[in-house]
Amino acid sequence: xxxWKISGSPHKGQAAGGATGGIAARSSSxxxxxxxxxxxxxxxxxxxxxxxSALQGYSPLRYMPPSRSASNDSNALLKQSxxxxxxxxxPTGGANAGHSASTTSFTTDGSGKYFQDLDEDWSAVxxxxxxxIPVYLNGGSAGTADSLSRASTHSYPQLPNLTGTGSGSRGxxxxxxxxxxxxxxxxxxxxxxxxxxxxxxxxxxxxxxxxSKHILNVKELRQLSWNGIPKPNRPKVWKLLIGxxxxxxxxxxxxxxxxxxxxxxxxxxxxxxQNHQRDIPTWHQIEIDLPRTNPSIPLxxxxxxxxxxxxxxxxxxxxxxxxxxxxxxxxxxxxxYQIFLTEYLPASQIDEVANRDPAMYMSEEQTVQLEADTxxxxxxxxxxxxxxxxxxxxxxxxxxxxxxxxxxxxxxxLYDHFTNEHVEFIQFAFRWMNCLLMREFEMxxxxxxxxxxxxxxxxxxxxxxxxTGASAGADLSAPTTPAQRTVSTFQTPPSxxxxxxxxxxxxxxxxxxxSFSATTAVTKTTAxxxxxxxxxxxxxxxxxxxxxxxxxxxxxxxxxxxxxGMDFQEIITFLQxxxxxxxxxxxxEMLLSEAYIWxxxxxxxxxxxx
Amino acid sequence: xxxxxxxxxxxSSVGKSSIVHRFVKxxxxxxxxxxxxxxxxxxxxxxxxxxxxxxxxxxxxxxTAGQERYKSLAPMYYRNANAALVxxxxxxxxxxxxxxxxxxxxxxxxxxEDLVIFLVGNKVDLCEGSDNEDKRAVAATLAKQYxxxxxxxxxxxxxxxxxxxxxxxxAIGQRLYDTKKExxxxxxxxxxxxxxxxxxxxxxSTNDTTGCCS
Numbered sequence: 010x011x012x013w014k015i016s017g018s019p020h021k022g023q024a025a026g027g028a029t030g031g032i033a034a035r036s037s038s039x040x041x042x043x044x045x046x047x048x049x050x051x052x053x054x055x056x057x058x059x060x061x062s063a064l065q066g067y068s069p070l071r072y073m074p075p076s077r078s079a080s081n082d083s084n085a086l087l088k089q090s091x092x093x094x095x096x097x098x099x100p101t102g103g104a105n106a107g108h109s110a111s112t113t114s115f116t117t118d119g120s121g122k123y124f125q126d127l128d129e130d131w132s133a134v135x136x137x138x139x140x141x142i143p144v145y146l147n148g149g150s151a152g153t154a155d156s157l158s159r160a161s162t163h164s165y166p167q168l169p170n171l172t173g174t175g176s177g178s179r180g181x182x183x184x185x186x187x188x189x190x191x192x193x194x195x196x197x198x199x200x201x202x203x204x205x206x207x208x209x210x211x212x213x214x215x216x217x218x219x220x221s222k223h224i225l226n227v228k229e230l231r232q233l234s235w236n237g238i239p240k241p242n243r244p245k246v247w248k249l250l251i252g253x254x255x256x257x258x259x260x261x262x263x264x265x266x267x268x269x270x271x272x273x274x275x276x277x278x279x280x281x282x283q284n285h286q287r288d289i290p291t292w293h294q295i296e297i298d299l300p301r302t303n304p305s306i307p308l309x310x311x312x313x314x315x316x317x318x319x320x321x322x323x324x325x326x327x328x329x330x331x332x333x334x335x336x337x338x339x340x341x342x343x344x345x346y347q348i349f350l351t352e353y354l355p356a357s358q359i360d361e362v363a364n365r366d367p368a369m370y371m372s373e374e375q376t377v378q379l380e381a382d383t384x385x386x387x388x389x390x391x392x393x394x395x396x397x398x399x400x401x402x403x404x405x406x407x408x409x410x411x412x413x414x415x416x417x418x419x420x421x422x423l424y425d426h427f428t429n430e431h432v433e434f435i436q437f438a439f440r441w442m443n444c445l446l447m448r449e450f451e452m453x454x455x456x457x458x459x460x461x462x463x464x465x466x467x468x469x470x471x472x473x474x475x476x477t478g479a480s481a482g483a484d485l486s487a488p489t490t491p492a493q494r495t496v497s498t499f500q501t502p503p504s505x506x507x508x509x510x511x512x513x514x515x516x517x518x519x520x521x522x523x524s525f526s527a528t529t530a531v532t533k534t535t536a537x538x539x540x541x542x543x544x545x546x547x548x549x550x551x552x553x554x555x556x557x558x559x560x561x562x563x564x565x566x567x568x569x570x571x572x573x574g575m576d577f578q579e580i581i582t583f584l585q586x587x588x589x590x591x592x593x594x595x596x597x598e599m600l601l602s603e604a605y606i607w608x609x610x611x612x613x614x615x616x617x618x619x
Numbered sequence: 620x621x622x623x624x625x626x627x628x629x630x631s632s633v634g635k636s637s638i639v640h641r642f643v644k645x646x647x648x649x650x651x652x653x654x655x656x657x658x659x660x661x662x663x664x665x666x667x668x669x670x671x672x673x674x675x676x677x678x679x680x681x682x683t684a685g686q687e688r689y690k691s692l693a694p695m696y697y698r699n700a701n702a703a704l705v706x707x708x709x710x711x712x713x714x715x716x717x718x719x720x721x722x723x724x725x726x727x728x729x730x731x732e733d734l735v736i737f738l739v740g741n742k743v744d745l746c747e748g749s750d751n752e753d754k755r756a757v758a759a760t761l762a763k764q765y766x767x768x769x770x771x772x773x774x775x776x777x778x779x780x781x782x783x784x785x786x787x788x789x790a791i792g793q794r795l796y797d798t799k800k801e802x803x804x805x806x807x808x809x810x811x812x813x814x815x816x817x818x819x820x821x822x823x824s825t826n827d828t829t830g831c832c833s
Contacts, residue, residue: 294686297632304650335688336631336653401691435695439656448652578679581659 208239215242225249225256235464237457237598240359244352247345248382250463251389265382272381275324288327291334295322302339306363306452308347313368317376318342321384325391332398337443338391344459345386347452349379363452393466393553397442405442408558409435415562415611423569430577437584441561449564450589450597457594458560461601465556556608563603620663620675621803623795626697628725629706630717631685634741637778638706639682642788647779656689657696658682666792668800676792697725702735702791709740709775712756715765722769733798735791737772738762744777 191199211233218230219242227249238246248254255264279285299315299322308314321342326334351359353371367376396404413434417424427434440448445462447455565572568587572580589596627635636654640646643662663677681696683689697703705721707714718738725736740762746755759775766773772790776783 294631298653301650301652304648304652333688336684336686337655339653398688400688402688435692436657436659439692443655448655578659578661585658 211237212239212241215239215246219245221258223258225258227256231464235461237594238460240351241356243456243460244349247348247459247463248386251386251466253382253385253389265378268385269378269381272324272384273377275328276320276377276380279324279327280320288323291326292319292323294336295319295326295334295339298336298339303343303452308350308363308365308367309343311366311368313366313376314346317367317380317383318346321346321380321387324384325387329391329395331400332391332395335398335402335443337440338387338398340444340447341390342383342387344447344452344456345383345390346379348456349382349386353379390463390466390553397554402443404554405439406435408442408554408561409438411555411558412438412441412561412565415558415607416565418611418614419562419607420566420569423566423573426573427580430575430580432577432580436581438561438565441564442557445557446560446564449587450592454589454592454594454597458597458601462553462556466553555612556604559608559611560600560604562607563600567600567603620677621796621799622677622679623701623792624699625678625680625702625704625791626693626700627680627682627704627706628693628697628718628721629685629704630708630711630714631687633685633706633708633711633714634778635685635704635706636682638704638739638741638776638784638787639680641778641781641784643680645781647781649779653686654682654684656684656692662788664789664792666789666796668796674796676796678788678792693724694728697729700729700734701731701795702737703729704737704739704787704791705771706739706741707757707762708742709757709759710742710745710754715740715757715762719765722771726769735772735794735798736769737774737787737791738766739773739787740775741778743775743782744779 214233215238218226218233230246230249234246234250245254249256253268254261296319299318300310302318303309309318318339322334322339325338326332347362350367351362353367353375354362354365358365367379371379391398394404396402396407398404413424416427416434446458450458564587565584568583572583575583627639629635631653636651636658637647639658639660640648640651643660658681660680660682661678662680663675665673665675668674681700683693683696703721703725705718705725707718722736722738725734740757740759746752762775763773765771772794774783774787774790776787778784
């Protein structure tokens with residue numbers, strides 16, 4: 010494993026052992042740099058760690074305690090973190106990292122604690138607060154006093170399956186050490202049970218949130234959704250997250266009626282040859298692109314589906330002349346279409362959606378509803394990334410540039426290698442931006458990714474650039490994107506960060522910039538009062554595009570070791586066909602968490618690079 | 620080994636990617652996802668020198684996206700190209716007009732006098748047989764005449780059946796070798812190399828702004 014130059018770590022290479030990464034980081038003195046974090050991160054994803062976890066019947070992705078609960082027992086900490094809006098308990102990695110940081114800030118000696126905590130919390134937890142499962146400290150991370158005490162004070166609901174099945178010791182919440190003598194079958198069973206339980210718990214949470222009789226708490230929904238949305242809830246939640254459905258549930262029905270009628274009228278008008286001169290080139294372009302959209306998924310070969318998508322894309326294109334139809338938008342429409350389609354299938358057949366012809370089970374009326382919902386959600390999504398598709402595609406060029414600048418700072422070795430090989434970022438990253446990485450992953454992974462992406466969308470229309478104004482004002486709650494992360498993640502005393510910056514390999518380390526903004530941010534938040542959710546000060550820079558760049562960075566850096574051993578041709582070929590065929594949800598969750606961490610670290614610095 | 624940079628240009632869906640995949644991998648997919656930005660592939664061929672020696676030529680191929688919106692990216696890829704394959708679809712009349720526009724642009728924007736431009740009519744399989752003759756929208760003679768007027772190489776191919784594809788690249792390789800060999804000979808004498816001459820010693824930059832390669 011290569012070293013991470015960003016902070017010129019004194020414990021270079023210690024984490025190289027994969028499974029031992031956490032321990033190495035823990036034992037090293039915490040000088041406050043993020044070097045070990047990146048290593049751990051790499052260690053956590055690498056094979057050995059996974060293998061290790063499996064052996065122990067412990068999945069780092071599943072069974073860690075929610076960080077919110079984790080801080081519950083640490084009384085003062087909780088208040089502190091609340092004050093910094095930390096209690097919003099954002100996506101796993103970040104929230105946990107944030108927690109760690111805050112721990113550090115109140116532990117004056119600091120040493121050891123930082124990484125200890127970091128390791129325990131962030132290593133791979135994807136589902137945090139949705140996982141009401143007690144921690145089992147058998148995951149290879151020997152229980153530190155800190156984690157023991159946290160584990161023992163959890164107040165999760167006791168899950169019958171856990172206490173009732175299997176051997177006793179493992180059913181008890183708390184620091185039970187599971188004997189290593191369990192058979193693989195037992196381990197697998199237990200894992201299944203726990204997964205099922207956590208899934209049920211998630212569904213319960215979503216159902217509870219969604220069943221609100223009045224105004225939905227979209228903010229909480231965003232936080233919850235970041236870590237994945239249960240299949241049955243997905244259509245509705247996506248519509249809420251993207252800002253299509255209003256938060257006021259009482260208005261849902263009338264709202265949908267209105268929007269569906271609007272769409273129907275739009276279609277009628279557009280396809281009425283007397284009123285509308287058909288834009289032949291656009292129509293033709295869409296027509297030739299649809300048969301080759303997701304060619305490996307049977308759903309998209311059905312004529313009924315192509316017909317629906319053609320209407321949606323054409324209507325969008327002529328209503329947005331500044332952009333018009335651009336290849337790639339045909340990719341972006343499909344997750345919406347496919348997910349909303351599941352609303353018209355019985356729950357037991359949801360998984361069959363990709364193989365069945367909608368014409369066989371949908372009425373004409375339902376088809377229009379589906380098209381309308383898809384159209385409006387696509388419209389909402391594209392509003393946020395308009396610059397990607399207008400003339401010259403400035404949004405994409407900017408993102409590619411940001412990506413290169415980011416990689417230059419996160420992984421200088423890789424960046425230098427690219428420079429030496431004359432690899433330019435635009436040669437491989439253009440598509441990543443243009444299709445939001447959809448071409449890089451299988452559809453089920455993309456859909457999971459979109460749970461997070463839609464949770465990252467901002468409903469502040471000013472963020473998205475040019476908007477059509479259509480359907481504006483529908484949202485009562487204007488939920489905040491969880492952009493407070495910057496605040497919550499940088500509780501480390503500024504002096505510490507500065508030290509780190511001077512240690513850093515790069516003299517122009519963005520860390521120094523960050524220390525300043527972190528300080529101001531903390532002050533600001535503190536001034537605004539404890540428990541304040543006011544994020545208006547930090548929000549405007551948050552957007553889907555920005556987060557996406559960090560995801561791309563994490564994706565690229567994932568292959569860093571391999572890429573550094575390749576020449577130009579091998580690099581480009583590899584990046585055009587990255588080995589992601591076998592990726593599962595847990596892999597993309599890991600990637601998203603990594604991206605979140607990078608964003609927490611570099612968010613404020615990015616604006617200074619360009 | 621000689622390295623040449625080749626770029627594919629042409630209207631959307633005329634079969635640029637399919638031609639490259641036929642040449643590089645000898646495969647054909649009826650449904651191939653649209654190219655976004657550009658795709659890179661490479662392949663080597665052998666050409667004959669005048670003294671009957673085999674010379675290995677490596678093509679670095681940039682397969683560009685055809686949609687109009689991506690047009691602004693194209694200069695990045697054709698700027699340092701040694702050869703350009705300008706593709707049209709023999710069943711789509713308008714695609715020849717697009718091809719002509721690309722030829723114009725290449726002639727205006729690429730300084731290299733030796734740039735080899737090959738006009739390729741794809742999808743001839745669609746109009747094979749007496750039943751399908753009416754599907755042809757561009758007469759071969761018409762395109763050929765245009766190519767001659769412009770000093771382009773020309774042929775019709777089918778990426779689907781593979782008809783004529785290899786020959787196109789072979790012809791380009793031979794032409795490039797023939798035009799470059801004098802230059803090569805001079806260089807070879809100069810540095811006393813063992814014949815391992817790389818025409819594009821520095822990798823051609825695709826970046827318009829930096830022009831980092833000397």
